[in-house]
Amino acid sequence: MLMLVVPVLNFAQSKVTDFSKLYLDDLYNNSSKIGSRSPDDTNFDDLEAIGKSIGDARIVLLGEPSHGDGGAISMKTRLVKYLHEKKQFDVLLFEADLYSIMFDVANLKDPSGIVASSKENIYTCWSESAVSQDLWKYYTRELTGNNPLKIGGFDPRHAGKFAKTKLIGNLTELAKTTGHDTESKTYRSFIKDLEYILQNEFRSKKDSVNAGNFHSEINNIEEAVMFNDKENKLRQIWLIEINNIRNLFDMLIEGKNRDILMAKNFIFLAKHVFPDQKIMVWSHNNHNVLDVNTYASFDKDFAKNWYDNNTYEGFTYFGSDIFRTFGDQIYSLAITSGTGNFSPKFFGNDYFHADFTKTAKVPKSGEGSLEWYLNKKKSNVLFIPLPKQQGKPSGYPWFSARLLDLGFEAKMDYTSAFNGIIYVNKTVDLNGQ
Known part of the structure; x- marks a missing residue:
């Protein structure tokens, strides 16, 4: 009996294998x-x-x-x-403001304009820092040629200056072209709430907005744009952004997970704006x-x-x-x-x-x-x-x-x-x- 116990004791006292090492x-x-x-x-x-x-x-x-x-x-x-x-x-997408990049930075061709806009619309750790300047020099150099480098963003945060100052006016002009009533009480209420969350972002309060009206109005705008005869690619980008406005509201007011919403934006972009292209x-x-x-x-x-x-x-x-x-x-x-x-x-x-x-x-x-x-x-x-x-x-x-x-x-x-x-x-x- 004793002889059976000894080997077990010896094994128990041996050093445990470090599989991590x-x-x-x-x-x-x-x-x-x-x-x-x-x-x-x-x-x-x-x-x-x-x-x-x-x-x-x-x-x-x-x-x-x-x-x-x-x-x-x-x-x-x-x-x-x-x-x-x-x-x-040939595509580089940032964890940054979808609207400001897709509708402004990505459409610029002048290097000085690109540098200025990137600093206003992409987090400055990636746009204004000393270590990021090589990236922007390379991007402006690769805008032309057989395989130009294209950029975009997929973050529902409308953190850039372009989003905060231009989105509402551009969205209203788009809505007008589809015949959507931009003078209605419901649209004015929607715009008021959109302005509120754009300016207050993470300080936004649920009881300061009309969630029911916001969702109803963005759904109506989406439907009006979806069945409009605007050029297909422009319509697709605007439909992604309209859904992104919904994502912004859901993140700030409804408390939805930002990563889920970034993923939704990215999937739309990869499938409909950059189909079959290789993306970084x-x-x-x-x-x-x-x-x-x-x-x-x-x-x-x-x-x-x-x-x-x-x-x-x-x-x-x-x-x-x-x-x-x-x-x-x-x-x-x-x-x-x-x-x-x-x-x-x-x-x-x-x-x-x-x-x-x-x-x-x-x-x-x-x-x-x-x-x-x-x-x-x-x-x-x-x-x-x-x-x-x-x-x-x-x-x-x-x-x-x-x-x-x-x-x-x-x-x-x-x-x-x-x-x-x-x-x-x-x-x-x-x-x-």
Whole structure:
């Protein structure tokens, strides 16, 4: 009897296998070095491993761990150049104001006008920062030629100056051309409420608007435009924007999930405005998660609450929602940073203008995390392809990382969330410092 117990005791006292460490070893062994994150480096041989991993995907999501991570913005600019020039990706859509970009910035041809309008209508971390200037120089250069680069946005936030000053007048002119009664009491009430949410945005109060009238009027405008004989492409864009106005109201007044609404906008654009074209998406890592279960993997208590409260009914993320529509046509590429500086006030108090005077240090990586591991390997810039198990719990070991946000480190099922990871050892803030 005693002899039977001894082996069991020895086994119980042996060291538990660290599958996360073994998995990180495998990922590292399959990684490839990237020569530079600088957009000035146009020898793209070091990015071919990324191109091979993307394969035939039509939509590539380019993430960043923080909107204040300047190194990630520079890396993404280089990727835009590579994907446009070598892989025929000709559309770049931002996690930013759909109306202001599609109806203003995207229609401009003069470089100085583009630069000025982008700063007014696209979050300044991506338009006014020092690290974003290479992107706009490249865009203005690629407006002509056999494969011009086209831009757009898919965010229901009407945060740009163009949306706040021009939308109501342009919408009213459109409604008039369809015969819609713009002098009616119901239309004037609708416009009053639209003006209110455009100017107050996240400060908007439900009891300050007439929700029933708003929805009724936007439905009537939509029907009038839908059956109008205006040029087809213009009608399609306006129908997307009319639905986007509905999305704006639902987000600010009804409290609906922004990511679900961004996904609705993106699906419309991908299917009806840019059909059969290859699209790059410029957004944050956590919006680009392909499996919403990734969040439930945070810890046991979080997961229990997640399932008990049927969180799936009202919560998802942009990447997860568009993955349900496009599946393997989507490739999600996350970026993470190990050390360096970043800009913590990337949206400022108005949720638009970055405070370029503020700088912070990238948080120290926890022992055993992906960033800690790669730093110990003295990696500089690295690409790591993940096994093809996205969109559902992957079955691969979880590991700790800051892939969802630069300031949030957790052990989760990141393989279900992303197709690949780019690691930048030392990043910079929005000023390039």
